[in-house]
Structures are given as structure tokens and as C-alpha cells.
Amino acid sequence: MSAGFTPQEIDTVYRVIQERRDVRHFVPGPVDEAVIARLLHAAHQAPSVGYMQPWRFIRIASPAVRSAIIDLVEAERLNTAAALGARGAEFMRLKVEGIRECGALFVVALADGREAHVFGRRTLPEMDLASVACAIQNMWLASRAEGLGMGWVSLFDPEQLAQLLAMPDGARPVAVLCLGHVAQFYPRPMLEMEGWDTRRALDSLVAVNTWSNTAGK
Template identity: 65%
Template sequence: MHAYSPEEIAAVYRAIEERRDMRHFRPDPVEPALLQRLLLAAHHAPSVGYMQPWRFIRVTDAALRGRIQALVEEERSRTAEALGERHDEFMRLKVEGIADCGELLVAALGDKRERHIFGRRTLPEMDLASLSCAIQNLWLAARAEGLGMGWVSLFDPAALAELLNMPAGAKPAAILCLGHVEAFYDRPMLEQEGWARRRPLEELVYENGWEHGAPPEQSE
């Protein structure tokens, strides 16, 4: 009764299946009206207690974009060192498209979040979960519109917050590279590069409790 048409349902599932964490972009600008639609899609995300913790900073200054990329490169090197024997393998991966994408956004958690306790009294991290829903909305809408998006998390949050003059209590959670692409990856890039694989769903769905003896998490 409340379902969409078969064609609309197929489109939703197609966007979910074909969404990719993109690293390769064309420099073409994103049309302002399209960017507004995508941000509005993000703003329609669910949030715990209707707190709407998401904040999006659009980075239009080229020098600032360069400084953000430098922060990512610093953390990239530290991550490579922490990975030990996978250091060289990691350094061969393309982990961001900051210099190339048409739009660069920083998704952040707003300040004064501590006053929101509805749904967060025992799970304060639900503010981040809510922001993640907004990012996923943006991601799926971008894919439907033919744009690629990449989520970059290789940065020191305090350093990025200072660079963006964020108020005390606010916290950056993601650098989002958004823009036109030549093509979408056939499979997730890290799977194509042999870094990890998509685990079978049956390994991750339990019934009536935690199933012991499940395969160990992959080391990354």
C-alpha cells in the first residue's frame, strides 16, 4: 500500500549498490543548484532526539584546501607507520581526491551537543550516528545525480577544527570530496586493490544473541 513503484524501488536499491567511495575526480565545478539539492538531502536525515547535529563547511579557498590536504598527508604517513608490515601496500593506495574534486566539504558535529540528552543519555555517540546518516543521504543522492563522493577520515580532528576556526565543542568528522567523475569503480576501490573484501552477510547477521565462533575481524 505504501510502497513505491517497482521502478522507483529499483532506483533506490541501485543507488545503494552502486555508491562508491571515490578517489578520482574531474575538476569540473558542481552546479550550485545541484549542490543545494544534495545538502538538502543530507539535512533530511534522521537524527536522535531530532538534534540535527550536522554542520557542513564548504571549502572554496584554494590555499585552505591545500592546508587541509597537507593535514591528510601527515596523518596518512602516521597511519602507514602504524600499519607495520602493510606500510608499503597502504602508501600505494590513493586515499583522497582533495586536490581534484569540484567541491570540498567538511562534515562536522556542532557545538553545545551536551544539552541534547534525548536518546543520548546512555549512548552519547548517537550524535555521530546521526551525522553519518546525513552523510549517507548526501552520498546516495550524489550517486543518483551522477556525482562521485569520497569520505576522508585521515586527519587530526583538533588540527582541522583549528584550521577551520570551529568553536569549542564542535568536531570535524569527515572531509568529503564531491564532484564529477570519469567513471564509477566496478567494485569498492579497496576491494579492487586487494586491501579487503566484502564479508558474506551471513557472517554478520545473528539471531537471538551473539553467535560465538564468528570469523575474526580483518586486520587493517
């Protein structure tokens, strides 16, 4: 039975995955509303454990709220630098967000009431977070296919951000997503280009039957 995709279409899927980047540098300007609708639809098509669909998207339209989020991120940036010790100064030189410049800003959160969903979560309750991550990845890949950059910012205090956005008890912010136009996409992941870390060899991360029986041995 045919998979329903041409070789060229299959190649495009792998190309989008390979060229997806966590973007920090944006060209100011609005993002087309029809494109935003398509990206949110792509996110909503993500798989979710027990079909719980725990993702919630809050679009930040207010300049004042955007500014308040910037303050939260900056506070956590300083805390992270302190926690990094010897690498703190190196971290502070990195551009870690594009909230000021991006054309559209979203906060993605876990919905409240998740305790009612037991299917697939009885022993692994964190699968709600895994489901939200799948939705974010869908949006990320679709953004890249649309020629837009997207950056995932996780430098914030979740309780403070939840309070800022008047989230109900039990809801929890997961990501601040910066979306917008770019002058160009990074040829490699930015943190790799900056020398922060390198991509590990795949065969060191794949094992057979037991943890230590890796393909690289």
C-alpha cells in the first residue's frame, strides 16, 4: 500500500526537520494572520497521551504584557547565570530570546484539570508535558516550512508568569514562543555556533536491549 507521499515530499519533511532552528534574531514586522492560524492548527494536530490535548495557547497582544514578560525573562537570565558558576559570564554574552523584536508572541501552557486524565499517565504523569512539547514541535516545523523563525524561551519563573496571565489554579506555563520574520536562518544551531555545546554522536545515544549496549561500542 502506498504511503501517499512522493519521494520529493518525503525529502521535504526531512529537510524541514534538519533545518529547524531555535531562533533568537528577528526582523521586526507583523506575521500574516492566515499563517498564524495555520501554525496553531498544526500545533493542535499533535498527538497527546490519552487524547487529553493539554495544550493552551495565549497570544500576547499587549505591549505592556510583553514588556512584563521581558522583565521576567531577564530576572531568570540573571539567576541562571549565577547558577552556572564559571560559565555564567559566557552565558550572559548569549542572546537567549527575541521577545522585543518578534512579530508575534505566544505563551504555551498546560491546562488545568489534568489530574482527571489517567489514561497513559497513571505511572507517567509527565506525559502531559510531553504532549505539549509535541504541539510546540509541530508549530516549530510548520513555522520553518512557512519561512518564519520561532524561538522557545524557557527562562522564566512559571508561578510569576502564570500570575501575570491570570491562569487558573493547576495551569502551568511551559514556553514563551517568539515567532517572526528572519533575515536568514542559522546554518547550524546557534548554541553550537557559539561554542556552548556540540551535537552528540547518534550512535552513542542508541542502545539495543540494555542501557549500556550502545551502537557505538
